[in-house]
Amino acid sequence: MKLKITFQVILCITVMCTQLTFGQIGIGTTTPEGILDIESNTEGFVFPRVALSSVLVAAPVVNPAGGTLAVGTTVYNTELTTNGANDVSPGIYSWDGTKWITQHLREDYKRYTQTNVCQRTTIRESTSNPNPNDVDVVAGLDNEVFRPKYSGRYRIEVGVNFSAGEIADFTSQDEISLATSEGSFFFEMSGPGVSIDPTSTSFDYQQGWIYTHSYSTFNSIESPDLEDNTVPHFATVVYYKYLLAGNDYTFSLTNNINTGENYFVNGGDSGTGQGHIGHDQPCSIEFTYLGL
Known part of the structure; x- marks a missing residue:
């Protein structure tokens, strides 16, 4: 033994x-x-699961040998924080000596699209500036809510499309007639740390003003006559905003056309004289996460 x-x-x-x-x-x-x-x-390898509170705070992870946390220490974080620039989200993190570095891909993208393509719009009375308080609401883009997955920088792309209505018959004066409608789209957005308010200023794209215009023509020289030949106007404005994860951001897109009522059928208020919002291509708003 x-x-x-x-x-x-x-x-x-x-x-x-x-x-x-x-x-x-x-x-x-x-x-x-x-x-x-x-x-x-x-079977897979399971990292230690911990609840981090910030990319700048090593705790609750410790060095079992004592002292500072070893560079390269890797864990799986289970928490989503919504405090600001140093937030964490569920995924794998490694310690670089001063902060946690995410090792997982972060993707967050959402596109909101106009629901009523070729929505008709009216021409307001001529004023010096389009009025953001007297508008047509773009269908499907009214008081919508975006909730970001992560805290960080987002790219917000607003795409608009406007086309004028049918031009009135001026052939008694000229054989070729051309008229334009002008105005503005208004993008409004509010939430923690973000305020885009078109009513606060005039012709400022940073506050949601997006200029638009469109031409319509009548050409009696051609055979047959070229009537209601419309040239639509496409425009895109991009904003870069820091959004906080888990918070609601409310946004809307509206339109005001304020010139040309004397040159379109029915003054641009009804029938074929009305303009089109989203002619051939709908208006849209896209949110894309870029990173911290």
């Missing part, structure tokens, strides 16, 4: 020395090709 115990002790010491000598551990393999080699066709 004594010899048996002695042999077992010697065997354990031999194995330990081998591990210390070669410093390799194999799980699922007897021939590890690195300090740790794990092989499996059905």
